[in-house]
Amino acid sequence: MILFRPPGVYRPQSDTSLLAAALMRALTQAGAPPGARVLELGTGTGAVALEAARAGCDVVAVDVSAQAVLAARLNALMRGLPMRVLRGDLFAPVAGEVFDVIVANPPYVAGGADPAAVRGRARAWEAGADGRALLDRICTRAPRHLGPAGTLLVVHSSLNGVAATLVALRRAGLRASVVARHREPFGPVMRSRAGWLAARGVLAAGQRHEDLVVVRADRTENGRIEDGEGHGCDRRAA
Template identity: 65%
Template structure:
C-alpha cells in the first residue's frame, strides 16, 4: 500500500505489517471502536478501518504524521479521527474496544548520522527502548473497554517480558501472539557493531525478532468464573 510519508514520519515496515496481520487474526476489529497510538502514516489505522471498525481514532505527537494520516485516509475514502498529542492525552476519559500500538522501541544512542537519516523521534525509544513502551503499558489498560484488547508490537531487544509483566500487573491477560524475524534496517545496522561489543547480539547477527503482545481486559464475569 503506497502512502504519503513526509520526511521524519515512520515508514510502514515489517512491524507495521505484523501488527496488522495480528489484528486481523484476532478478529477483534469488526464493529469495534479502535485507537491507533503513534499512527505515523496512518497505515495501521487504515487497516483497522478496512477491517470493519465502527470508528477509528489515530493519534501522533508529530504534526507531519497527523497531516499524512489525514491525507492518506482522504485519498482512500476512509474515515479516521486523527488527533495530535502525546500518547493517550487527546482521548483522556475515553475507552476503546481495541488499542493498536507500534511505538518507538529502538534503544537510544544510535550514531548522530542515523538520527538525521530516519528522524529520531519516529523510532528512538530511549534507554533500553522502553521509554514509550512503559508508558503505553501503564496507560493503555484504563482506556480499554471491559472486554477490550491491546495489540502492541516491538522488538525482542525491547524487553517483551517487561511488557508482559506490566500488563499483567494492570490486570490484563497478556501473551505473545505473533513473532517474525526481521532484517536490521539502517538504524539497527548503525548500532550493530556496538551491540556486538556488548554481547547483545551474536557476531554477524543482522536480524531481530519482532513480537506482538496481545493483552485482554478480563471482564468481571470471567474473573468471577475463574475464582
Template identity: 55%
Template sequence: MTRNETTGGRLLAPWTVYGPQEDTLLLARALDREIVAAGTAVLDMGTGTGALALAAAGRGARVTAVDTTYRAVLTARLNARLARLPVEVLHGDLFAPVAGRRFDLIVSNPPYVPAPGPGARPHGAAVAWDAGADGRLLLNRICRSAHTALRPGGVMLLVHSALCGVPPTLAALERSGLRADVADRSEVPFGPVLRSRRAWLRERGLIGVHEEKEELVIIRAERTR
C-alpha cells in the first residue's frame, strides 16, 4: 500500500503498475483547477493504480478509467472498491473501450519516455513509460483522436515530458480541432529510467551534458465547438 497524494487515502500499488509520481501529482493539481461537479463525465486514460480516477470520483464525477494492461485494470478496480467510490474500469487500447462515448473531461498520463531501439515493443513494467524513440508513440494517437471523445466545451488534460517535444503536441491538437496551450510546467530530477539512458539521450541531443532534470508539462486542450 502507498499513500495516494491526490486524495489522501491509501492505494494498492504493485511494482508492475505505474504508481502516483510527480507527473500524476502535476496532473492532479490541474484537475483541481477544473470544474468537476456531480455527474461530470470524466475519462482517465492510462489509469494505472486509478489515483486520478479516484480524485475525480471523490468530487462526484461519473468516472470511466481505461488501461491497456489487465494488472492495472485489476489494481484500479480494487482501489476503487477500497475507497468505496464508483469507477468504471475498462481494459483496452486508448479510446477503443469507450468508442462512441463523449466526455466532459479527459485526463491522461500516457507512456512518454523516449526509449532506445526503434520498433522495440516495451514489456513488463516498461509498458507504463516506454513510448518509442521519440516518446510520442501514444501521444500522437491521443492527439489525433481526443476531439471525437470530447463533448463541445469539453477539456483534455495531458501530461508528458518536454523531451517528447511540446510544439508537436500543441500543433497536433490544434489540427484535430482543439484549442491547446501549456497550462503548467514543473522540473523534476531524473528518475531511474532517464538516469540509465543519459548517454543515449545526450547522443540524440535531447539533453545537455550536465542536465539532470526533466521538465514535465500539462497540456490543456478544449473542444470549442
C-alpha cells in the first residue's frame, strides 16, 4: 500500500504489518458488527487505521505529531475512506469515549532520552530508559476506553518486557495473552544502541535481533477494571 509520508512520520514496518494482521483476525473472529468503533493510538501514516476503515469500521486515529495527523488524513481522503484523525497525547482527544477495539504501536525503543523532550522523527521510537514510557500509560488507561466486549491490541518488542505488559493488563482487569510474534533483525536505531542495551543486561552478547509481539487484552465478563490505586471498580456502574 503506497502511503503519503512526510518527513518525520514513522514509515510502516514489520510491527505495523503484524498489528494490522492481528486487528483483521480480531475483527473476523469476534464477528464485529458493521460500524464497530476502532481507535488507533500513534497512527503515523494511518496504515492500520485505514485497514479498519476499509473493513467498514467507525475509525478514530490519534497521533501527537501534526505531520502524522496530516499524513493520515490525506491517506484516508485519497482512498475515500471515512476516518476521524485527531492530534493529541494518547487518549486525551477521545476523553469519555469507548471503543470496541483499540490498537496501538507506541514508541518502544529503550534509550537515555526523555520522550517528553524528543522532537522530530525520533518521537516514533524513543520510549525512555526501559522502553515502556508509553506502554505503561496505555496499559493503565486503555481499559476505561473499552466497551463491554472490547479488545486492546498493542505491539512492542520482547526487549521491553512482555511479562510486564501482561501483568499490567491483567491487573487492570483484562484477559491478556500474546497472539502474534515475529523475529526481526535490528534496524539502524537498535544497532546504534546495542552496546548500551547489552551493558544494561537487556541483550545477550552478540544479539542483533528482537522478537516483535502483539499482546491482546479483552474485557472480562464481570466488567471489572482497576482504578489508579489498584482497587476494583465496576465499569458498568460508572
